[in-house]
Amino acid sequence: KSPWGTAERQLMAARLKQCVVRRRDGPEQHGVAASCLRELRDKACGVLAIDKAREPITLVLAEDGTIVDDEDYFLCLPPNTKFVALAKDEKWSSKNLDSGTSWLSESVDEVDSAAEKWKQLARQLKDDLSNIILMSEEDLQVLIDVPRSDLAEELAQSETKVQVLQDTLQQVLDRREEERQSRQLLELYLEALKTEDSILSKVAEPEAAPRKEMDVVDRGTSSTDTSATTALSDQVLAALKEKPAPELCLDSQDLELVLKADAAALASALGWDEQKAAALQSACDQELSKRLQQVQTLHSLRSTSKGKKALPWGDWPSAKRKK
Numbered sequence: 001k002s003p004w005g006t007a008e009r010q011l012m013a014a015r016l017k018q019c020v021v022r023r024r025d026g027p028e029q030h031g032v033a034a035s036c037l038r039e040l041r042d043k044a045c046g047v048l049a050i051d052k053a054r055e056p057i058t059l060v061l062a063e064d065g066t067i068v069d070d071e072d073y074f075l076c077l078p079p080n081t082k083f084v085a086l087a088k089d090e091k092w093s094s095k096n097l098d099s100g101t102s103w104l105s106e107s108v109d110e111v112d113s114a115a116e117k118w119k120q121l122a123r124q125l126k127d128d129l130s131n132i133i134l135m136s137e138e139d140l141q142v143l144i145d146v147p148r149s150d151l152a153e154e155l156a157q158s159e160t161k162v163q164v165l166q167d168t169l170q171q172v173l174d175r176r177e178e179e180r181q182s183r184q185l186l187e188l189y190l191e192a193l194k195t196e197d198s199i200l201s202k203v204a205e206p207e208a209a210p211r212k213e214m215d216v217v218d219r220g221t222s223s224t225d226t227s228a229t230t231a232l233s234d235q236v237l238a239a240l241k242e243k244p245a246p247e248l249c250l251d252s253q254d255l256e257l258v259l260k261a262d263a264a265a266l267a268s269a270l271g272w273d274e275q276k277a278a279a280l281q282s283a284c285d286q287e288l289s290k291r292l293q294q295v296q297t298l299h300s301l302r303s304t305s306k307g308k309k310a311l312p313w314g315d316w317p318s319a320k321r322k323k
């Protein structure tokens with residue numbers, strides 16, 4: 001074989017991406033190497049014995065059902081990404097993740113188990129400590145309440161360093177509570193100013209001047225109108241209604257869902273006017289931007305530190321902030 005042939009094969013191998021494919025209802029998986037999305041589809045049809053009449057197939061990520069139909073996105077996926085091949089008219093569903101899919105890294109039962117939630121949160125911190133910023137208050141409290149020895153074992157760290165981590169989590173939780181209280185005081189102050197202005201304006205009006213009744217405008221937002229719907233869960237909607245500063249309680253994923261929701265649909269679901277719903281989305285946008293900026297700042301600091309892969313655990317402040 002000529003040297004040029006060897007070099008050509010090496011170049012071709014470097015362009016190939018290793019992937020794992022399977023059918024929607026079958027546990028059997030196949031390893032496939034492809035240089036592009038079209039080639040992956042063709043090879044998947046071959047190894048999975050998909051009938052030509054059921055093509056074209058759709059490739060989705062096995063972990064969450066994301067449809068992969070963009071070539072650039074495919075090239076950005078890591079090696080050994082797991083795909084599910086859906087034949088024509090087939091739909092992906094999380095219900096397909098049954099006992100036959102034991103090759104997945106985490107089962108649905110484990111994800112949904114409240115007892116295992118703290119372990120999943122701990123793994124997120126083990127991968128990247130800056131995930132603290134993106135967690136909800138509930139998630140932070142879960143990690144704070146975990147026994148130090150159990151958390152140390154899960155993170156493969158000493159109990160001293162885990163205590164430093166839990167102190168940091170408590171500080172983040174305290175800061176959000178302080179922000180909520182400050183916002184409440186500001187809202188009370190503004191409400192008091194409005195009340196005072198209303199009283200002064202009424203005193204200044206001539207007593208003989210007839211008062212004009214305000215017309216009530218029917219905007220058609222009847223409480224029985226259920227046509228406007230949102231993708232928000234009941235738990236998130238309850239937090240938006242009941243919490244004084246709900247954007248501080250939600251994790252970043254829920255904040256993104258609130259931002260993506262239609263303002264009219266959100267207002268209908270909450271029983272608010274559109275102006276108040278828009279103000280809520282603006283507050284969520286500001287909080288999400290602040291968290292992402294903090295994450296970017298931490299990543300920037302990490303890239304210039306000596307330990308480039310992760311922030312040193314000992315760098316987190318060890319003392320709780322006093323209230």
